[in-house]
Amino acid sequence: xxxxxxxxGATAAMGLATGAMAQDDKTKVGFIYVGPIGDLGWSYQxxxxxxxxxxxxxDKVETVYVExxxxxxxxxxxxxxxxxxGADMIxxxxxxxxxxxxxxxxxxxDVKFEHATGYQRADNVSTYSARFYEGRxxxxxxxxxxxxxxxxxYIGSYPIPEVIRGINAAYLQAKKVNPEVEFRVVWxxxxxxxxxxAEAAKALIDAGADVILQHTDSTAPQAAAQEAGDVIxxxxxxxxxxxxxxxxxxxxIDNWNQYYxxxxxxxxxxxxESQDTWGGIDSGMVEIGEITEAVPAEVKQAALExxxxxxxGEVHPxxxxxxxxxxxxxxxxxxxxxxETLAGMNFYVEGxxxxxxx
Amino acid sequence: xxxLERRPEPxxxxxxxxxxxxxxxxxxxxxxxxxxLGKDPVEAxxxxxxDPLFGDFASYSRPQLLVKAGPLILIAIGxxxxxxxxxxxxxxxxxxxxxxxxxxxxxxxxxxxxxWLVFPAMILAGAxxxxxxxxxxxxxxxxxxxxxxxxxxxxxxxxxxxxxxMALGLLRNPEGMGFPGSRxxxxxxxxxxxxxxxxxxxHWGVALALIAVIVGQVVMTRHQLGFRVRLAGQxxxxxxxxxxxxxxxxxxxxxxxxxxxxxxxxxxxxxxxGRLGIDFNVGYGFTAIIVAFLGRLNPxxxxxxGLLMALTYIGGELAQLQMNLPLAAIxxxxxxxxxxxxxxxxxxxxxxxxxxxxxx
Numbered sequence: 001x002x003x004x005x006x007x008x009g010a011t012a013a014m015g016l017a018t019g020a021m022a023q024d025d026k027t028k029v030g031f032i033y034v035g036p037i038g039d040l041g042w043s044y045q046x047x048x049x050x051x052x053x054x055x056x057x058x059d060k061v062e063t064v065y066v067e068x069x070x071x072x073x074x075x076x077x078x079x080x081x082x083x084x085x086g087a088d089m090i091x092x093x094x095x096x097x098x099x100x101x102x103x104x105x106x107x108x109x110d111v112k113f114e115h116a117t118g119y120q121r122a123d124n125v126s127t128y129s130a131r132f133y134e135g136r137x138x139x140x141x142x143x144x145x146x147x148x149x150x151x152x153x154y155i156g157s158y159p160i161p162e163v164i165r166g167i168n169a170a171y172l173q174a175k176k177v178n179p180e181v182e183f184r185v186v187w188x189x190x191x192x193x194x195x196x197x198a199e200a201a202k203a204l205i206d207a208g209a210d211v212i213l214q215h216t217d218s219t220a221p222q223a224a225a226q227e228a229g230d231v232i233x234x235x236x237x238x239x240x241x242x243x244x245x246x247x248x249x250x251x252x253i254d255n256w257n258q259y260y261x262x263x264x265x266x267x268x269x270x271x272x273e274s275q276d277t278w279g280g281i282d283s284g285m286v287e288i289g290e291i292t293e294a295v296p297a298e299v300k301q302a303a304l305e306x307x308x309x310x311x312x313g314e315v316h317p318x319x320x321x322x323x324x325x326x327x328x329x330x331x332x333x334x335x336x337x338x339x340e341t342l343a344g345m346n347f348y349v350e351g352x353x354x355x356x357x358x
Numbered sequence: 359x360x361x362l363e364r365r366p367e368p369x370x371x372x373x374x375x376x377x378x379x380x381x382x383x384x385x386x387x388x389x390x391x392x393x394x395l396g397k398d399p400v401e402a403x404x405x406x407x408x409d410p411l412f413g414d415f416a417s418y419s420r421p422q423l424l425v426k427a428g429p430l431i432l433i434a435i436g437x438x439x440x441x442x443x444x445x446x447x448x449x450x451x452x453x454x455x456x457x458x459x460x461x462x463x464x465x466x467x468x469x470x471x472x473x474w475l476v477f478p479a480m481i482l483a484g485a486x487x488x489x490x491x492x493x494x495x496x497x498x499x500x501x502x503x504x505x506x507x508x509x510x511x512x513x514x515x516x517x518x519x520x521x522x523x524m525a526l527g528l529l530r531n532p533e534g535m536g537f538p539g540s541r542x543x544x545x546x547x548x549x550x551x552x553x554x555x556x557x558x559x560x561h562w563g564v565a566l567a568l569i570a571v572i573v574g575q576v577v578m579t580r581h582q583l584g585f586r587v588r589l590a591g592q593x594x595x596x597x598x599x600x601x602x603x604x605x606x607x608x609x610x611x612x613x614x615x616x617x618x619x620x621x622x623x624x625x626x627x628x629x630x631x632g633r634l635g636i637d638f639n640v641g642y643g644f645t646a647i648i649v650a651f652l653g654r655l656n657p658x659x660x661x662x663x664g665l666l667m668a669l670t671y672i673g674g675e676l677a678q679l680q681m682n683l684p685l686a687a688i689x690x691x692x693x694x695x696x697x698x699x700x701x702x703x704x705x706x707x708x709x710x711x712x713x714x715x716x717x718x
Contacts, residue, residue, distance in 0.1 A: 036685065066678045067685050070640040073630035077422050078675055084415040085679060096637060099542065119535050158636060159526060161536050189522050189636060346536040358527045 027089070027268050029053060030082040031065040032075060034094035035192040041217025041237035042191060042254070043067065046093040046116075048238075049256035056261045060268065071096025079104035083111045089267045091260065092116065094191070095160065101125060112272050114263060117162060119343065121274050128259060131280035132162065133169035133342070134310045135252035136213075137317035138288055138303050139234050142250060143211040144174030144181050145299045146232055153204025154185045155197060155214040155221055159357045161345040163215050168349045169317045170213055173306070175351055183352055184209060194220035205231055212247075222248055232294065239289045250303070251289030258284055278339065281311040318342065323350035362708040372706040373654060380699040381666070387698070388691045397681050405680055406673030406691070413676070421559025423668045425630050428564035429454070429622035431664035433646035435570045436615030438655040442578075443590040445611045449495065449510030450619040451643025452517035453488040457620025458627040459524050460487030462540055462634040465549035466529060469541065476548035480624055481562075488620015489613050491517065496612035500605040506612070518639065525636045544632035551629030563625025567664075570618060574657035587611065619643060648696055670695065 031050050033043035050063050064087065066078050075097045082090055083104060089112040092101045098118040105113045105125045113125040121127055143152050152174060156163050167185060174181045184207055186200040197216045201224035204212055212233045214221045219240050225231040225247035233243065235251025242248075259279065266272040279285030288307050291300045309315040320331030325348040331337060348356060385407075389399030410419040433450050440447050447453075461484035468476045495509035522538075529540040543549045551561050578584040590597040590607055598604060622642065627634055649667050653659030674688035 030679075064679050064682070066675055071635065071637050072640065073425065073626075074640065077425075077672070078679075080418060081415065081675060081679060084418060095537070096635065099632060119537075158538060160538060189518075344536045357523070358530075 026060060026062045027057070027264065028062045028064070028085075028087045029264055029267075030079075030087040030090040031063065032069045032078055032082070032090070032092050032097065033065060033067045034071065034096065035068060035217060037065070037067050039192050039217050040219055040240065043093065043217070045238050045254045046091070046256055049091075049260040052257035053260050053264050057264065057268070061264060069097075072100070075100035076103050080107065083108040087111060089114070089264065089272075095162075112267055121276060123274055126263070126274050126276065128277040128279070129162070130254055130285040131278060132252060132254070132286060133165045133317055134280045135286045135288055136166040136169040137173040137310065138307050139213060139250065139252065140170035140173030141177055141306055142234075142291070142295060142299060142303050143170065143213060143232075144176070144178035145302070146249070146295065147174075147178065147181060147211045149208045149210045150178065150180045150182055151208045152181060152183050152211045152213065153201070153207070153209030154183055155200045155204070155212065155216050156185050156187045157191050157216050158189060159187060161343060164348070164356060165342055165345045166215055167352070168345065171352055172317065172322065172349060177302075185352075185354055187357055188216050190216065192217045194218040197221050198224045201225060202228070219243065235289050241289070244290070245292035246294045248292070249294045250291045253287040253289050255284055255287050281307060282313070324348070325350055325352055361711055362704065363711045365707060365709055368706045369709075376702045376706060377652065377654070377659070377663070377699060379705075380695065380702045383698040383702070384691065384694045387694055391687065391690060392683070395683070395687060397683060402677055402681060402683065405677045406670060406688075408673075409676050409680075410669055410672045419672055419676075421553075421557060422672055423665060424559040424564045425561070426668035426671055427664040428561070428567045429626055429642045430646050430649045430667055431661055432563065432567040432570055432622040432625075433615075433619045433643055434650040434653065434660045434664060435567070435574045435657055436618030437646055438650045438653070438657070438660060439574070439577075439587060440611035440615050441591075441650060442655050443587040443607055443611055444594065445608055446507045447492065447495070447510050447612055447615045448507050448647065449492070449512075449514050449517075449643070450615060450646055451639055451641065452510070452514035453491045453616040453619035454623040454626075454643045455514075455517040455521050455639050456487040456491040457484040457623030458487075458631075458634060458638060459521060459529075459623075460484055460620070461624035462529060462543060462627050463524075465543050465546065465628065466541060468548065469546055472548045474548070477551075477628075480549060480628060481621065484620045484624025485617045486620070488616040488618070488623065490616075491620070492612040492616020493609070496609050496616075500608055506608070510612075514643070521634070521638060522636045525634055525638070529634055531633075539633045539635035542632040543628045543634075544630075549628055551625050561625060561629045563622060563629065566621060566625070568661075571657045571661045574660075578657065583610070619646075652696070652699055666695075667692075 033046060035043035037043050037047040050065060053061060054063055069075050069078050079090060079100055091114045093116045095117040098115060098120055101113050101115045102120050105122050109124055115125060115127050117129045118127050154167055171183050184204055186204055188196050188200050190196055197218050198220040201212055201221035205228045210231050212221055212225055212231060214236045217237050222233050222240055222243040225233045231247055232249045233247040235248050237254050239251050239253050240248050291303060316336040318337035320335040321333045322331040324330045385403050389403055392399040392402040437447055437450055461480040464483035465476060465480045494513060495506040498504040498509055499506045525538045531539060531541045554560050586602045589600055590602055631638060649660060649663045653663035670692050677683045
């Protein structure tokens with residue numbers, strides 16, 4: 001490709017400088033984030049992973065990051081700049097960076113890329129994600145037990161499989177403990193926009209919801225619930241402990257630390273290979289944040305039991321019989337969902353109202 | 359006492375000098391901020407302004423400047439025409455989105471057939487999308503006297519909702535594993551807007567932006583339309599007496615700015631962005647307003663302002679990368695630029711006088 005020749009020219013001209021850089025033997029690891037690292041949610045947790053890598057390897061690594069990178073051509077430019085400046089490995093921490101990651105990976109075959117929540121891989125591109133739906137099931141149990149209005153509000157970000165999976169998992173478990181329960185889903189079309197998220201939370205509370213689940217990254221829904229009173233929430237991506245013990249009664253924490261340490265370690269010792277990782281509660285990638293005293297002891301007990309059973313592999317959140325929303329059969333009695341269906345999930349399960357935006 | 363006195367005529371010297379003074383002041387104040395943050399201010403400013411142009415990897419970032427500046431310049435040229443006439447199209451972002459939707463839909467309608475006709479059809483569709491979206495505030499203003507600032511701005515949010523609906527529905531990639539977003543047009547040869555000369559960043563959109571600068575300059579200085587625009591901006595009443603139909607002027611100015619914004623969207627979706635995703639628009643339509651004013655609503659000025667703006671974006675990323683400067687500091691820095699420009703602007707229309715006001 002012609003682009004390569006340009007890059008080759010650049011690298012040739014830079015030969016001396018890059019050679020000097022390589023001598024210090026540090027592994028340079030780059031991170032690009034879709035939000036600000038101060039979002040206290042998704043990007044914050046990835047940055048915690050970056051810090052864990054620094055802590056683990058000390059002088060042997062150098063990390064760099066760029067925050068709030070728009071998904072699209074800007075991301076590709078940032079990735080290229082990172083690679084040009086000698087990054088050995090780059091974590092691209094949002095689904096929307098997929099195209100940019102693949103393009104940059106093609107230009108820099110020697111740089112290892114790790115793309116979060118995507119599905120395209122290459123020799124130098126791995127993908128990784130977490131089974132957040134396992135945590136959603138635990139949330140659903142608490143939500144179903146705690147609601148008095150039987151209306152549970154759910155703030156969705158984008159109608160993509162990961163989010164739909166979470167809604168389904170939470171609903172199935174909530175319905176199991178409370179057959180009267182009803183879900184109201186609002187799509188915010190953003191991962192991080194405190195104003196929009198607060199608005200969505202308020203609308204749901206006005207509609208009678210006394211439990212709010214969120215798949216967006218800011219703490220704005222927590223603040224809205226606190227203001228309204230008598231509404232409980234769950235931390236998303238990070239613990240959001242500032243809002244405990246109420247409204248935040250528990251949380252799903254994305255813990256990337258160990259994965260990042262392992263993968264950076266693999267690059268250092270040369271054992272890195274392209275792979276697809278989907279870690280759950282058992283691997284520690286999905287953590288359930290402390291369940292506060294606002295939750296009755298027996299509910300807390302049941303929630304922790306469910307969590308342990310999921311971790312042990314005894315319970316799968318998607319176990320039949322489950323029908324799709326239109327009434328057609330999906331899983332037979334005792335059958336569990338396969339990863340491929342889960343990865344591309346684009347339907348609601350039976351009982352959920354409303355339509356997935358198409 | 360120091361007081362401000364209105365100049366009889368805006369100072370020509372200051373009109374040219376203020377952008378440079380503003381950049382210098384931004385460097386000073388920004389440097390101070392970087393120093394307070396514990397970073398070397400000279401290095402930070404060098405990273406932002408120098409490295410993208412002449413740094414180690416400038417052969418990559420220089421073309422990227424064009425890619426980033428192209429849509430800004432194209433949109434800003436269109437906007438400046440209306441702004442000069444006192445017609446405030448604030449919704450270029452929406453027209454940009456509609457241009458991209460129309461163009462992507464046209465391109466995808468032909469997929470996977472290959473023909474040289476696809477690309478020109480997309481260009482026409484992109485321009486049409488932008489024009490149609492701009493006609494809503496234009497015609498509402500002409501017919502009912504609505505405020506075009508409000509209507510065009512609000513239509514941005516409608517356009518964003520439309521974009522989300524397209525990315526999730528009609529234009530969604532059927533092979534995209536259920537994820538939102540269209541097929542990648544950059545990988546569809548007939549629709550791809552690639553570099554005209556590989557590796558230069560000079561795609562059709564950038565070329566058109568440069569042409570727009572030249573045409574804009576000619577129109578403003580030598581064409582009757584430019585005369586009418588300037589007349590309407592300076593004195594709407596005089597313009598009416600001079601035979602300028604205000605309704606006609608609104609439709610023409612909004613149409614041109616909408617069309618150029620639509621074209622910018624078309625070239626972006628077919629080239630650098632490739633796909634029409636939910637987050638396709640990243641604020642070019644709004645930033646172009648800043649570019650238009652930074653460039654004094656003058657085509658050559660806009661060209662330079664667009665490049666400067668792109669420079670602060672790309673340099674800002676480098677500063678984050680190399681110096682671990684937080685994004686917020688970079689955004690502050692960009693904000694300072696506009697702030698100082700507007701502040702220094704006072705000097706073109708006013709002058710400082712010592713002493714007390716003499717009542718005439």
